[in-house]
Amino acid sequence: MEHHEVASINLARLLKEGGTARATGVVREGFQVGEERFPLEGEATWQVAVSSVGGEEYWLSGEVEGWVLMECRRCLKPTPTHVHAHFQHLLRYQQGLGEVVFHEEAEEEYYAFGEPDLDLLPFLTEAFVSEMPYTVLCQEGCQGLCPVCGADRNLEDCGHQVEVHHPLLGLKDLLSEL
Numbered sequence: 001m002e003h004h005e006v007a008s009i010n011l012a013r014l015l016k017e018g019g020t021a022r023a024t025g026v027v028r029e030g031f032q033v034g035e036e037r038f039p040l041e042g043e044a045t046w047q048v049a050v051s052s053v054g055g056e057e058y059w060l061s062g063e064v065e066g067w068v069l070m071e072c073r074r075c076l077k078p079t080p081t082h083v084h085a086h087f088q089h090l091l092r093y094q095q096g097l098g099e100v101v102f103h104e105e106a107e108e109e110y111y112a113f114g115e116p117d118l119d120l121l122p123f124l125t126e127a128f129v130s131e132m133p134y135t136v137l138c139q140e141g142c143q144g145l146c147p148v149c150g151a152d153r154n155l156e157d158c159g160h161q162v163e164v165h166h167p168l169l170g171l172k173d174l175l176s177e178l
Contacts, residue, residue: 012116018052041067041080058091073135074144085131
């Protein structure tokens, strides 16, 4: 089994002889989707297996696990959040294809590739980021930031009172008139 610091696997032997190729590795810095970066606390570990399923088709399965730093939704403090994602994809080898291309035909989805070195980072990124929670809290009772002065109310009492705005709050005045 190969171990990589870069997220790729060489499938040259698998393309010639069939069978299964396995690899493990780490992602050190974080994951990037467009302009957005998801930094890691420590490193994320991954493992994959690519198996020949007949003809020019291969089955990619794997998992990626690590701690991503997300902002607390109330106080914006960087909060380590555990992510463990599994993924599976059908691959088709098309000799000479320069990059991995996603295809969706009728009810079948697959990725076409043409080089023996398969870049796994897009697969790892998609699985990891898709498994991240939408929001996190640094602690269950996080009090957030003061909307008046911006102070972290978990660390200090700035003395500002937060006005409660509720769409039905005005109805309490109508009750006395009834």
